[in-house]
Amino acid sequence: MxxxxxxxxxxxxxxxxxxxxxxxxxxxxxxxxxxxxxxxxxxxxxxxxxxxxxxxxxxxxxxxxxxxxxxxxxxxxxxxxxxxxxxxxxxxxxxxxxxxxxxxxxxxxxxxxxxxxxxxxxxxxxxxxxxxxxxxxxxxxxxxxxxxxxxxxxxxxxxxxxxxxGAAEHDSAVALVSHAPHVVASAVAASLAGGGDVPLSLAGQGLRDVTRIAAGNPLLWRKILAGNALPVAGVLDRIAADLASAASALRSGEWDDVLDLLRRGVDGHGRIPGKHSGPVRDFAVVQVVLRDRPGELARLFNAAELADVNIEDIRLEHSTGLPVGVAEMSVRPEDTGKLAEALRFHGWHVPPVPR
Missing domain, CATH: 3.40.50.720 (NAD(P)-binding Rossmann-like Domain)
Structure with missing residues (x-):
């Protein structure tokens, strides 16, 4: 039944x-x-x-x-x-x-x-x-x-x-993809607590992306981490070793070690599943400048619909102190031209799409 x-x-x-x-x-x-x-x-x-x-x-x-x-x-x-x-x-x-x-x-x-x-x-x-x-x-x-x-x-x-x-495999997996990343994001966000206003005024979308999950409930996360302590500690040890090695390399000027970490980061990022947990697809990004006013996103999506373009993903980057932001829309490469044309027709400023 x-x-x-x-x-x-x-x-x-x-x-x-x-x-x-x-x-x-x-x-x-x-x-x-x-x-x-x-x-x-x-x-x-x-x-x-x-x-x-x-x-x-x-x-x-x-x-x-x-x-x-x-x-x-x-x-x-x-x-x-x-x-x-x-x-x-x-x-x-x-x-x-x-x-x-x-x-x-x-x-x-x-x-x-x-x-x-x-x-x-x-x-x-x-x-x-x-x-x-x-x-x-x-x-x-x-x-x-x-x-x-x-x-x-x-x-x-x-x-x-x-x-x-299996239960044990699950706990090891979430330590790697969820629990340890939360601690790392919290550590980055915690480093901002003692900073002045000037550094934060220069903050961009990258910092927001890295620290987004650090806004979670600390008491709830304490209980989650307590229930998976050893697997999370193992992942954090490996990350800490990479960071310590990078810090040492930066002091000594051994750029090969830093480059190796950055390259491994690119490889690891490329393994993260894409839309609907499926394989990663290469999408092109169309940028458009948005005014900070009601209905702007609805107009944007409506223009994409009229152009018969599916927006696979969207990311908003706000301009500090200004009433505007930039929407970055991921679409199929073959759709970039008609989407950009449609948006310009409806009055938006669209920077040239990189080829």
């Missing part, structure tokens, strides 16, 4: 976003949270109705990693659902907690959607948060076929892509 009724336990960003996505697919969603205000807000946003004990097909446990085992045990005792999954960003510790508490592991599929925002809470939730994003499922030897089927259906309903991976 498909998922007709789902329970979401934890109405923060991830839980409420999943609830909104399920509601769009016609699933009856029930919401539960220790924070009554968060439940009310999620209900008002259209994410579902408050849970008062109804039996459901699947329960999604969207609580911090150290609480997953406890919540799972309580829900199974109440018979809340046929199957259970979670969204914790680490897997080994919650699974160990579930085993220690005597949970039924046949109905539990550990999971983790690789999606998020710098903002938290139900008000930041979006039904499209998971579209095209990877969603790890980490079934164990005990996991039942029905539970795994329901967990996979949940991922599909939310618009994400299932990635089946």
């Amino acid at each position: 498909p998922i007709e009724k789902a329970l979401v336990v934890g109405t923060g960003l991830i839980g409420t976003s999943a609830a909104l996505a399920l509601r769009e697919k016609g699933v009856a969603v029930y919401l539960s949270d220790v924070d009554a205000h968060a439940v009310r807000l999620a209900c008002e946003l259209g994410a579902g109705q408050e849970w008062i004990g109804e039996e459901t097909d699947l329960a999604l446990i969207a609580v911090p990693p150290h609480l997953v085992g406890e919540r799972l045990a309580g829900l199974q005792k109440e018979g809340a659902a046929r199957a259970y999954t979670d969204v914790a960003s680490v897997k080994a510790d919650p699974i160990a907690d579930a085993e220690r508490l005597g949970c039924d592991l046949t109905s539990f599929v550990p999971g983790h959607p690789l999606a998020g925002r710098e903002r938290s809470g139900p008000a930041a939730a979006r039904a499209d948060l998971f579209l095209g994003r990877p969603w790890a499922l980490c079934p164990g030897n005990e996991t039942g076929a029905d539970a795994l089927r329901l967990a996979r259906e949940l991922v599909v309903l939310c618009g994400a892509n299932v990635v089946t991976v």
